[in-house]
Amino acid sequence: MGKTIEILDSTLRDGAQGEGISYSVQDKIHIVRALDELGVAYIEAGNPGSNPKDMEFFEETKKLELRHARLVAFGSTRRKDTSCPEDANVQSLLAAETDTVVIFGKSWDFQVTDILHATLEENVAMIRDTVAYLRSRGRTVLYDAEHFFSGYQANADYAMRTLQAAVDGGAQTLCLCETKGGCMLDDCARITSAVVERFGASCAVGIHTHNDCGLAVANSLVAVGAGATHVQGVLLGFGERTGNANLSTIIADLQLKMGYECIPADRIKQLTPICRRVSEITNIALYAGMPYVGGNAFAHKAGMHIDAVIKNPAAYEHIAPESVGNERVFLMSEVAGRSLILEKIQKFDAKITKNSPIVADVIKTVKDLEHKGYQFEGADGSFELLVRKAIGKYQPFFKLHYYKTSGEIPLVDKNLYAFAQLKIEVDGHIELAAGEGMGPVNALDRALRAALKSFYPAVEQIRLTDYKVRVLDGKSATAARVRVLIESSDGTDSWTTIGVSYDVVEASWMALVDSFEYKLIKDVEKKFQKLL
Numbered sequence: 059m060g061k062t063i064e065i066l067d068s069t070l071r072d073g074a075q076g077e078g079i080s081y082s083v084q085d086k087i088h089i090v091r092a093l094d095e096l097g098v099a100y101i102e103a104g105n106p107g108s109n110p111k112d113m114e115f116f117e118e119t120k121k122l123e124l125r126h127a128r129l130v131a132f133g134s135t136r137r138k139d140t141s142c143p144e145d146a147n148v149q150s151l152l153a154a155e156t157d158t159v160v161i162f163g164k165s166w167d168f169q170v171t172d173i174l175h176a177t178l179e180e181n182v183a184m185i186r187d188t189v190a191y192l193r194s195r196g197r198t199v200l201y202d203a204e205h206f207f208s209g210y211q212a213n214a215d216y217a218m219r220t221l222q223a224a225v226d227g228g229a230q231t232l233c234l235c236e237t238k239g240g241c242m243l244d245d246c247a248r249i250t251s252a253v254v255e256r257f258g259a260s261c262a263v264g265i266h267t268h269n270d271c272g273l274a275v276a277n278s279l280v281a282v283g284a285g286a287t288h289v290q291g292v293l294l295g296f297g298e299r300t301g302n303a304n305l306s307t308i309i310a311d312l313q314l315k316m317g318y319e320c321i322p323a324d325r326i327k328q329l330t331p332i333c334r335r336v337s338e339i340t341n342i343a344l345y346a347g348m349p350y351v352g353g354n355a356f357a358h359k360a361g362m363h364i365d366a367v368i369k370n371p372a373a374y375e376h377i378a379p380e381s382v383g384n385e386r387v388f389l390m391s392e393v394a395g396r397s398l399i400l401e402k403i404q405k406f407d408a409k410i411t412k413n414s415p416i417v418a419d420v421i422k423t424v425k426d427l428e429h430k431g432y433q434f435e436g437a438d439g440s441f442e443l444l445v446r447k448a449i450g451k452y453q454p455f456f457k458l459h460y461y462k463t464s465g466e467i468p469l470v471d472k473n474l475y476a477f478a479q480l481k482i483e484v485d486g487h488i489e490l491a492a493g494e495g496m497g498p499v500n501a502l503d504r505a506l507r508a509a510l511k512s513f514y515p516a517v518e519q520i521r522l523t524d525y526k527v528r529v530l531d532g533k534s535a536t537a538a539r540v541r542v543l544i545e546s547s548d549g550t551d552s553w554t555t556i557g558v559s560y561d562v563v564e565a566s567w568m569a570l571v572d573s574f575e576y577k578l579i580k581d582v583e584k585k586f587q588k589l590l
Contacts, residue, residue, distance in 0.1 A: 063318045064231075064262070064288040065305060066100035066160075066200070067093050069336065071132050072302050073292035074104070079340060083115045088339050090119065093293065094127040096332045097321035098305075100200075101127045102160055102290075107150035116154040126322070130200065131156045135163040135188040138176045142191035152195055161188055162202035162235070165220045166209030178216060182223045189227025200288075201229040202266060207241045210249050221257060231262040231288050236277060239270025239300065246273075247280040254285030264288030267303045269295065274303035279311060282318070289320075293336055294344070306333050310350040310382055330383035338547065343524050350382045353552070357387040368401055387438070399424075402441070406451045420448050430558055431530045431541050437556035439546075439576040440569070446579070455578050456510065457483040458571075463498040463563055478505040484513045499525070499566040506570065516581050517574055519548040527562060544569040548577060 070086050073079060081089070086103070093101050103119065104112035119129055131154040136145040143149070151159050163185040164170045170181040189199050201224035203209075209217040221232050234253060236246065246267075254263050265281035265288070267274040278289050289312075295304030306329060312318040313326055333351040337344040346353040356379040358367050366373035371386065379386050399420050403410050410416055423444065424434060434441040446452035461480035478501035479492045489512070493504030503522065510517045524545035529538045542565040545554045553576050557568025 061287065061318055063282060063312055063320045064099040064264070065309060065320050066102055066130070066233075066264070066288065066290040067098045067127075067293055067305055068102040068132075068266075068290055068297075068302065069093070069292045069294070071102045071104050072290075073294075073297050075298040076296040076301065078342070079296065081340070083111060083118055085339050086115050087118060087122070089336055090122065090124070090127075090129065092332050092335050092339070094124040095325075096293075096328055097126040097325040099127065100130050100158065102132050103129045103156075105132045105147075106154040107133055107147040113150065113153075116156070120155060126325075128158050129156050130158040130160050132160045132162070135161055135184040136191075138174065138180050138184060142187055148188060148191065151192065152197075157196075158198040158200065159192055160200045160202055160233075161185075161192065161224075161229075162204045163188070163220060163224070164205065164209075165203040165217045165235075166205040167213045167216045169205055169209070182219055185220055186223040186227045189224050189229050193228035199224075199227070199229045200231040200233060200264070202233045202235050202290075204235050205237045206234040207236045207246065207249055208238060210252075211245070214252075218253075218256065221253065225257060225260055229261060231264050232257055233264035233266050233288060233290060234281070234286075236265070236267040236274075239268030239274065241267075241273070241277060242271075243273060243276055243280050246277040247284045250281040250284040250286055258285055262288050264290060266290040268297070269300045269302065269304075272300075274301070275307050275311070278303045278308050279316070282312065282316075294333060294340075294342075294348070296340075296342070304348070306351050307349045314377055314381065327381065327383045332383075334552065335549075338523070338549065343545070350377075351384060353387065355379070355384055402445050403449060406446065407449055410449070416449055420445060423448065427558075431539050432556055432558050433541065433543075434556070437543060437554045437569075439553035439555040440572045443555075443572055443576060443579075452579075455484070455514065455575055459483060459488075461502060461505070461567065463501060465498070476501045478502040480505050480509060482506075482509050484510075487513075489513075498563050499570070502563070502567060503570060506574065510574065514578055516548075516577060520574065520577050521547050521549070522573070523547050523552070525566075527565075530558075540565050542566045542569045544573050546573040546577070551580070553577075 069089060074081055090101055104115060106113045106116050131151050133147045133151045136142050136148050164174060164181055167178055170176050170178055189201060192199050203221060206217060224232060234250060257263060263286050265278050265286045267277040289308060291303030291305040291308060293305045295301045309320045310329060313320050330351040334344055344352065349355060356375055363374050399417050400412050459481040461478060463478045465476050476498045477494045478498060481490050489509045491505045491509035493501045493508060495501035495504050507517050522544055526543040528541045530541055539558060539560050540562050542557045543554055545552060555569045555572035555576060557565035559565040
C-alpha cells in the first residue's frame, strides 16, 4: 500500500445541511460509532457554537471511546473587531474539549470585502489570531480555506496570503475548499499543485469539494494526484444543494484502484454495511446506483452478461463485490435467460440442471407474471419466494381468512384516518387483530404485526423503508392495474417484494405478506445453519 490519505467525514456537519436531513443527538452518536468502525481519521461532529443540540452532542461524546477516529469541532475564525477570548464561537470550540478543531476562514477577497465587510488585512489577522489562539490552548488545528479556488482564480496572491496566515498561526493542515462546486478538473489540479509546492513541506494539504458540476469525487481524486494528503467529504455524498464529495466512492477509488491507504485494510470490507447503516440512521434510501455500495453496483440483467459473469465475474465486474462488503445481484426479468434461473434455483437444490423441466417452468411463470405487470428485477424477495414455491421449498407461515380496511372522514385524530381488521391462522390457532394508521396499508401493516408477533417475535424487527406505487395502464384511469414495491429492512439485510392488482390495497397486501415471509424464512435458515 502506498501513501496514507487522511479522511475527514463531515456527515454530521456539512451533510446535515442537506434538505430533509435532521439528526437527533442519539442519531449522531450512532453515526460516530459507525464511522469509527469504518476507520476514518477524523469525524467532523458539528459546530458547538451554532445550536444547543450540537453542544449537547459534544457533551455526550466525551463519554465515547473511539478506536480509530478523532472527533473534531468545527467553527469560524474570530469575528472582526473581537478578540479570541471574547469571541463566543471560539470559546464554544474550547468548551467542546476535542483535541482537534477545524477552523474556516475566507480566502476570496470578494467574500472578505462584500460579505464580511472587513478589510483584507483584518481578515488575514482573524485567521492567524484564531489558529494561534487555539494552538496556544493545546488544540491541533485543521484550517479550511473557504472559497479557495474561486479566491485563487480572482486574486491568487491574496488567497495564498490567507493560507500563509494559517501556517503562521500553527495550522497542521490547509484544506482547500471548492465551496461553490464549479471548479473544472484542470483548474483543481493546477491550483492544488501550486499550494502543495508552496506549503507542502510545512503542513499537509487537503481538499474539500462540492458536487454542483458533478465533479466532487473527480476533483478530490485529481487533488490527491496533485499532492493533497487529506480529503474531506460526506460518506454518502448528501449535503447542501447538490451535495458533497462522496467518501464511499473516494475511499474505494483511492484504496482499491490507486494504491493509497485511507482506512485500515481490514475495514474496506465494511464499506457497504456501514453505508447502509448510516442511510438507515439518516432515514434515506441508499441510492441503488451508487458506485461500490449501491444495491445495483454489481447487478446484472441482460442474459448474455449474466451468463458471462456466472462463468467468470471479471467479464463485467471491475472488482469483486465482496471486497467492499457488497454482493453480486442477478436481476430477474424475461430477458435474464436460463443461466440466471438455474443459478437462483441451485441455491436451494444443486442437483437441478439447466435442462431440468423446473427451469423451463419457472421461466414461463416469470414471463407470464411480467406480462401481468410484475417486475422481478426490483423484487428480489418475491422472486426468491416464487422459486421456493416452484421447487417445493416453501411452507406458508400463516393463512389469511380475511382482512377489512376502512377510512374515517373527517379525521378522528390528526394522525389516524384508516383502520384495518384481519383474521389469520397459524398452526390451527386463530388470531384476530386490528390496526389503525395513516392509511389503509399502514393500518394493515400494524394489524398484521399485532397478529403475528406472539407467534413470530422477529416481525417486530421489520421496518418498511420504501413504498412505491406504479400505475401500469394510464388509459384505464382509476380502473388501471397497479404495481406496488415494498422495500424492507431488519437493520442488517434489505429486500424488496412486489404485488400487482387492480386494487392498490390488495397489491400492497401481497407485497407486505411476501416481505414478512421472506424475513421469517431467512431467520429459520439462519437458526438451522447454526445447528449444523
